[in-house]
Amino acid sequence: MSTLTQPPAAPADSGTSASRRGPRLRGMTWLVWRQHRAAFWTVLALTAVGAAWMVYQRGQMVDQLQGFGWPGELQEGWFEEFDGGPLNQMGFGLAVAHLLTGVFLGAPLFAGDLESGTAKLVLSQSAGRTRWLVMKLAMTGAAVVAAAAALSSLYGWWLSPVEKESTVVDWTSQMYFDSSGPVLVGLTLFTTVTGAAIGLLVRRVLASMVVTFGAGLAVMTVWNRYRLELGSPVRVTTEQGVGEDAPYPELPEGAHELDVSHLTASGETVGWGTCNLETEQKSQACLEKNEVVGWAIDYLPHSQMATVQWTGAAILFALSAAVAAFIVIRGRTYVP
Template sequence: MTSLTHAPRAEKSPDVLEPARRGAGFAGLAWLTWRQHRLALFSSLVLAAVLTGWMAYLASDMTSIYHQCHDTLCPPGSPQLETLNAPFGPVDIANKLLLAVQYLPVLIGMFLGVPLLAREYEQRTLLLAWSQDVSPVRWLWTKIVLIGLFVAALTAALSAVADHLAHVLHDVVGGSMFDGTLFLDSGMLPLANGVSWFAIGVALGAAIRRVLPAVMAVITGFIGLLLTVQWRYPTLMTPVSRFSEFSDAANHDHTASTNALVIKAGIQVGPGHVVNLFDASGHALSYAQVQHACPNFLSLSGKASLSCLVRNHFQQYVEYQPGSRIPEFHLILASGYLGLGVLALAAVWLLVRRASLSAG
């Protein structure tokens, strides 16, 4: 009797076999998503946990010092202020952590967004993935929803703690919540930004189809958008403007609160050159008028020159954003970030529909 010889079966990748074993439903796609992205997901979880815990600890530490100073700015020369401002002290580290949170969305786009489709294109595994029982569109949206919810949960936790730390830092150092990192890391903006850059990363990966070029595109786009936001956000709404006497300006009354963002203020006085200095009636002053009211103005000390300006009821023209507008600014920026994310997802959907019959 002749024995039958069976040809060896071609082995399939575990990433392809497991969805078939588990079924082509949601559970199978969820397992496949974890299998393919587990390293990036686990690393993101660890990084978020470290940042969240560190920021919570710093916020608690600085709050304790703030209470020691009777819930106000610690006086100059006090041991509490020296502790706060020491090299690698609470304030220094808090600023660095908030800066890290500000740049976290670019990492989300690079390591969670881009590989979702770009790696499939680059390794030419999309034909195999899309030839299973699950349609390309369902495959895409299931993976986007699963990883997107993961990103949203992590960035929501980070946003809440970063917002708390930003307010504590503002309490102990003063300034305005409208300023730089404090503004961009509060109001849950990291959540909106993180989700947006995840979607943008997926879209760039789908469009470019190569991981490294898509990553470079994410970095370039993120830096460009960040610089644009930092440049334009102070004027997203028409600033409040008014004449302010120097006694008022010295006491910061024109800002109504320490959280105001001053856009235009200050004076310039030189021979034949006076900028933004007005008399009590609001008329621009000439250099001769300044000299008449305040002889030898340029040689006066800062305190003496200010005293002369106050005595003559001189004014400057001030433009600023009141601190009460901060929630509106956060809403405008968050809406903009989420709008970009929605546009990116629409682009991904169109790209996948057109490429549904071809992996490359």
């Protein structure tokens, strides 16, 4: 193997000291580490800082909640004094972190070598294309998955005391749903390999970063539009009218309301705005005409959060594997 793809050989008399230092990276693993060690160390440092900050802030939040009666029943109106700023800020930061990872780590992964000519130099030696492509993807993927898994786990732990409190947390929102559990891992991996694929095709670092940023925004838009459709809506109804004195359906703690309708005598529903006419007389006539007998509310219970997250993450992992396979297959013939 060429000296390009392996570390310099140790002197013959240094075998004992080398063994004391433990195993060393060699070959393609060493090369990929050397090329991207600044990015890997940055990811590690940011993960450590984020983890430490979340542990500290979680302690602060628990102290605050204990003043309101936690872990027992919280005193009335506690949420008006609760400071959820740090929780919201970190949630938003994690929710967009995958976009930055794709731009600054994924996009330059292959584009940098192709633009500078390093890829041609590496592949002119004994290193094979497939090995080069797979090792780059594997090491980068392992780094981002480990970082995202650590941060999402800690954020979920931080969030757990108030995750069912709808007055503080909407678990279906981007900053909470995408930042806890496996979703952050899936999004980060998918955006990173997508950036790598874009870099492989575009071959210019800056252009690849710009295209990856746009692609990442598109992924976020599509994901936020369709993710809740992975759940199974539950309906609760009443059959005691819809007037001022009529009871309104009660939802379980932490439920996310999807739709509100009028329930008819036949069991069908009509939009609640259908009979929202300009006069009370016309509204009442409309309700009678449609034989409205009560309310119907569709919602997602908080108990489905983990199921929806894992289903979405499974889809993202499958898409990541497909993009990675494309990179390997395309890169074997596309890379000079």
